[in-house]
Amino acid sequence: MVDHDVGAAMGASGEGAAWLICDHRAIRKYGLGHAKPAPMPLGSWIRSGYLKKGKTLAELANACGIDPAGLEKTVADYNIGARVGEDRQFGRGSTAFNRYLADPDNKPNPAVAPVGDGPYYAVKLEMGDLGTFDGLETTVPGEVLNRQGQVIPGLFAVGNDRASIMGGNYPGAGITLGPAMAFGYITGRYLAGIGASAQPEIPQKVASA
Numbered sequence: 001m002v003d004h005d006v007g008a009a010m011g012a013s014g015e016g017a018a019w020l021i022c023d024h025r026a027i028r029k030y031g032l033g034h035a036k037p038a039p040m041p042l043g044s045w046i047r048s049g050y051l052k053k054g055k056t057l058a059e060l061a062n063a064c065g066i067d068p069a070g071l072e073k074t075v076a077d078y079n080i081g082a083r084v085g086e087d088r089q090f091g092r093g094s095t096a097f098n099r100y101l102a103d104p105d106n107k108p109n110p111a112v113a114p115v116g117d118g119p120y121y122a123v124k125l126e127m128g129d130l131g132t133f134d135g136l137e138t139t140v141p142g143e144v145l146n147r148q149g150q151v152i153p154g155l156f157a158v159g160n161d162r163a164s165i166m167g168g169n170y171p172g173a174g175i176t177l178g179p180a181m182a183f184g185y186i187t188g189r190y191l192a193g194i195g196a197s198a199q200p201e202i203p204q205k206v207a208s209a
Contacts, residue, residue: 010127019064021071021122023115030103033123042121052122060120075115085109135163142187156191158184 010018020032028038035045045051054060057075058068081088085108093099093111102110136157137145144155159180166175 007127010125016127018125019066019122020125021060021075021115021120023117024119024121025116026113027121032121035121035123050123052124053119055119057118057120060118060122064122064124079114082112082114085112087112135161137163140183140186141190142183156187158187 006018010016022030022032026032027035027042031037031040032051035042035051042051042053046053052060052063054063057072061068061071078087078089085093087093087109093102093109098111099109104110106113137149138157139145139151142156142158142162143151144157146152160176162179162183164176165179
């Protein structure tokens with residue numbers, strides 16, 4: 001999933017944050033973060049500091065505390081491909097899933113358009129927690145293991161508290177639901193003594209995110 005990949009890249013950068021920018025046309029048509037599209041006003045978001053604004057990209061960069069030359073080059077490089085519907089840096093709109101969630105009226109690529117005329121706007125994206133991909137290691141029946149790989153008597157884990165079988169990856173929305181149901185069912189039967197003897201007590205080794 002794109003959002004998971006972006007989060008991983010933000011974390012790897014050491015900043016844990018990024019700036020999402022757009023031109024005036026885009027914010028009035030689509031909005032930006034909590035700021036809603038036209039006809040909703042933008043003034044309160046700008047006054048609060050949530051939304052940054054600049055007549056030029058350099059002015060926007062200064063308002064955000066980032067390098068003006070770097071922002072101008074990033075936008076210029078992006079626009080080369082965007083003018084023909086390509087995101088040559090990250091490949092947005094190159095999959096059916098990307099295109100499905102985008103604007104079908106935007107041609108030729110519903111997920112890509114060049115950054116046009118100002119004024120320009122930006123919101124800061126910061127890392128936050130939604131769930132875990134690196135929970136507690138368990139046996140198949142759900143018994144929690146200590147650092148030495150030994151079972152902690154009487155302690156079980158299922159759902160997001162349990163190490164993900166996806167190894168820290170996020171293949172799609174709701175990916176935690178299937179494992180939670182399957183292993184929750186196994187753990188429930190184990191605790192109820194149903195088929196407990198058939199459950200192999202081996203560690204469920206999962207790669208960290």
